[in-house]
Amino acid sequence: MIILATHNSGKIKEFKRNLIQLNNLNLVDLKTLGITNVADESGFTFEENAKQKLSSYFELLKNKFDFNKNILISEDSGLEVFSLNRQPGVKSARYGGEKLSDRDRNKYLLKKMVKIPLEQRKAQFVCVIAIAGSGIPLKTPKIFRAEVSGIISLEEKGDNGFGYDPIFISSIFQKTNAQLKDEEKDSISHRGLAIKKITPLLEKMLI
Ligand code: IMP
Numbered sequence: 458m459i460i461l462a463t464h465n466s467g468k469i470k471e472f473k474r475n476l477i478q479l480n481n482l483n484l485v486d487l488k489t490l491g492i493t494n495v496a497d498e499s500g501f502t503f504e505e506n507a508k509q510k511l512s513s514y515f516e517l518l519k520n521k522f523d524f525n526k527n528i529l530i531s532e533d534s535g536l537e538v539f540s541l542n543r544q545p546g547v548k549s550a551r552y553g554g555e556k557l558s559d560r561d562r563n564k565y566l567l568k569k570m571v572k573i574p575l576e577q578r579k580a581q582f583v584c585v586i587a588i589a590g591s592g593i594p595l596k597t598p599k600i601f602r603a604e605v606s607g608i609i610s611l612e613e614k615g616d617n618g619f620g621y622d623p624i625f626i627s628s629i630f631q632k633t634n635a636q637l638k639d640e641e642k643d644s645i646s647h648r649g650l651a652i653k654k655i656t657p658l659l660e661k662m663l664i
Pocket of ligand 1: 465498532533534535536547549550582618619620621622634646648
């Protein structure tokens, strides 16, 4: 079994649809397991946070699941806007206040950038995945990173995806991520690319 250590339904959907072709796949997430604990994310980098989440959930779950056999995956991701000194970065999920909805958060960011012209709106999404269990010790997890570059649009567009997707235009498609079909987003997204990188390892681990 693979335990995906997240409650974020946008991420869960993307992991599921990108790993579906794996043989012997049994992917469960924290929601499905009924786990409500939220791990600390106090790191300064996506890598630190991905490792922090991996350790927290490993400790929490190790008495219930045998990690000699089962696999634990954590993921930390976010949006870096270069003209804002790479904010919101590791704080992407909480930018502007814990209680904001995705839409409110997008409005908050657009407002912050209202005076920034298009040519200075460069940004990137980053995704870091950490893997332990089934032969990979928690002390030396496997870490994978992928990025996608683009710009922050002037207004929100599209209803697909989640988070900052309605205001991020990747360099590859001249549309926001939220205007893309699932398979289009997966073909270029930070998470789609990071999942491609972990797939050969998971294939070996699931034999
Ligand atoms: P965390 O990794 O749980 O700390 O949160 C990552 C946050 O970054 C999400 O809550 C979103 O706000 C944002 N984010 C990460 N990946 C994506 C994506 O694919 N589309 C839109 N927003 C994303």
